[in-house]
Amino acid sequence: MTNNTAYAELMEFQRQTEALAQVAGRLGWDQETVMPRGAAQQRSEEMGALEGVLHARRTDPRLADWLAAAEPADDKAAAQLRHIRRNHARTTKIPGALAQELARVTSIAQGIWAEARANDDVAAFLPTLAQVIALRRQEAECLAEGGDLYDALIDDYEPGATAESLGAMFDRMRPRLVALRSAVLGAEYQPKPLEGHFGQDAQMRMARDLATAFGYDWQRGRLDLAVHPFSSGSGSDARITTRVVETDPFNCFYSTIHEVGHACYELGIDPDYALTPLGQGVSMGVHESQSRIYENQLGRSRAFTGWMYGQMRERFGDFGIAGAEAFYGTVNRVQSGFIRTEADEVHYNLHVMMRFDLERALIRGDLVVEDLEAAWNDRFKADFGIAVPRPALGMLQDVHWSVGLFGYFPTYSLGNVYAGCLHRALRAAVPDLDAALAAGDTSAATGWLRENVQRHGGLYTPREVITRACGAEPGEGPLLDYLEAKFRGIYRL
Template identity: 75%
Template sequence: MTKDAFAEVMAIARQTVALEQVMGRLGWDQETQMPQGAAEQRGEEMAALEGVLHARRSDPRLGELLAEAVAPDPAAAAQLREVARAHARAVKVPGPLAQEIARVTSVAQGIWAEARAREDVAAFLPTLAEVVRLKREEGAALAQGGDAYDALADDYEPGLKGVDIAAMFGAMRPRLVTLRERILGAARQPRPLEGSFGADTQLRLARRLATVFGYDWSRGRMDIAVHPFSSGSGNDVRITTRVNEADPFNCFYSTIHEVGHAAYEQGVDPDYLLTPIGRGASMGVHESQSRICENQLGRSRAFTGWLYGEMRDRFGEFGAGTAEDFFATVNRVQPGFIRTEADEVHYNLHIMLRFDLERALISGALEVADLEAAWNDRFLTDFGVAVDRPSHGMLQDVHWSVGLFGYFPTYTLGNLYAGCLHRAMREDLPGLEDDLAQGDLSSATGWLREKVHRHGALYEPRELIAQAIGGEPSEGPLLDYLETKFGAIYGL
């Protein structure tokens, strides 16, 4: 009976995961190919699919089967753990609410994009207020008397609480702020990149970079999006990037970042395909893969030396001086407005701002009507610069329009994990520097596949990272790395 119960749970789970992939593909299409006039219809389509998925996840028969099922091995136990987790969450949320969230957030994404393009906060506020209302309701249903924000964040990083996030930020902030102040006050200041870099040439080099970082083009594709993202798992994993002819780094490092996500999904053990553990362990672990590729590897002195040569071959002389000058320019520290373009020192300060604001929104301590002023005040305090337009402020990120409350902290958690993984990788791969200087990422990506990718969600997130690094993760390796790297660049 228990063996049959396990088999039946897995049959249900495989179909559910397949349907989730179909829904994800609709989301990819919405951001890359869908005609603007289809937004309302797409919202209804997404709501219909979410209704089917919610019914499957919350099915009482699935609960009965989970109570009977016995796992024959550790992988099977992990499968049951993930199905049970999804079932436990789904039964707490009314089906109509789940469908309404799917419909509203699908439509909201287009409204946000248009408001962002027009610099029109007022056009977005009513929709955002509706999203926040629905997410508060969902959080309350999930929390059942507990903290609604914690309940929402649990969907992205199981077990992580707001108090844990605040403690992590509290441990990181003093050293980050001190380093930032020392850098901005340094006599040595790298020059910004100047010139114009053709879009077609940028995209050709971006494709080359994706290949170098291990992206399998036979199971993926690259498109353009307002906000770069990666979508899918297994044998269909797609990436997007964006192009600014005045700033090729935006394209190149967005591409590398999304390839970090995509290579993780492509690297999961094929035996787990279309199962609950056949995907990344959590968004924190996912971000560790994108950030280690983008920053510790992609912005390293050795790799930027190789990239400098590649850019000269394609763009000719572009005023960067030497490879060492180029390395400093790539890693230039400036208190800019945009999170996705932020340097490594400022990036986590951007996340801290968003965490505090979204936590206040969900608790009701902050209302949507007051969000723009709260954002602008906080940004001026943290970065010393006044926000000049909404697309540089509260309209810059897609996350809140699509209901991703609790997601932002996983970016910093991913940075923390990446710092730990990078230290362990350097210890295991003494020849890594020489490989990076040749534009050869195979040893690094192979290490990540072995230590992280192949396991999918077999292990809980923190357990997976602890196994990979041989100890408990902490913020120390990341902060040490930042102080060493930027101390050398700025002569501190």
């Protein structure tokens, strides 16, 4: 077998594996959007069976032979081999039965969590959560080989990151965030909250128009409703979801923009990488950088909210906010709320830091599931100064733990840090950006992001992608500087 033959056979095998993984993702999308509730048990068996097939392919003995024989012809081929080699090394450490059971249990756990959340019934969810944690700990033990279990799980979502490095970053961020929060909450001027009723149909029409404004390709995507908004798919099929609260249209609008950021990353990848390891976002931190910069630095900017104010006036009439500048303050109003996905930019990372500490304690065995609700409520009161009134606003609000995504939460804040760096570079590259945003035109910004981040897919490592785009190593400074300048301006400090 020649080196060229080995590489060609490996990539053809990998293409089929990637296609099957997309099918698994589509089953997950279906489960969260349109699947009949009574199909949950059967779907868990289907997901488990498909994961068994995928695990068998990812541990196929031929992979080791192909990897040993293949030599890359260029940097792109070298990156393909790097991803396949890493995934093969990790997957072969995990028994097939464990991988299949994880897929089965986390599939059925989603429905159990959703029902428990709807009923504010923590007790109904705890046995399933304990089972998920036990399985993820088993997986982490296989991967860590004596090392830190939580680091092994983080590596699934942000290769190269560790709890120590992320914790140190959070320790540097927390004092400035807390000081900024104290200043704005204590400011004499406070933006007016949005009040009124905003019908679901009108919200969804505007959500579609916002997605279009941010360049979402409707030929390769769709918008649906879900309990917890998410994006799913890649290549030529990247779908988004949102949710509607008729007293809070910002929930729908900014969830949509956020998920469009994720989907546009996948749709913006070089099409030559489709159904290969390079044909998807390189890490969840980089993925989150796209969703957060779309949502916040662009979508909540003074220029874009000025355009958005006019759109809302056309659709909803006089909704009690007098003028675009007041609307900018309303959109960015800082308040201690319970829900992470609805949190303002000042509070958002504090939500993530809390989850990071709690889930690390769960995986390390320092916190048992039976004590999680009390630990959550105590920590929330300490960090945010308000008591959690019911579980749906507390430990049951996020879908992540039900589906086993331990190690995922810190990538949200890492994505914010990356977004801060990208925003600074974007502003330098496109100095007249605000004039376009004020007209509802995001193409200069989204085009820059597509060219400098999105099109590369998995070609570079996560930090390399951001460093190449920004011309400097990423750090938390640009994000914190942006937040302080923005919110001190809004609150007239």
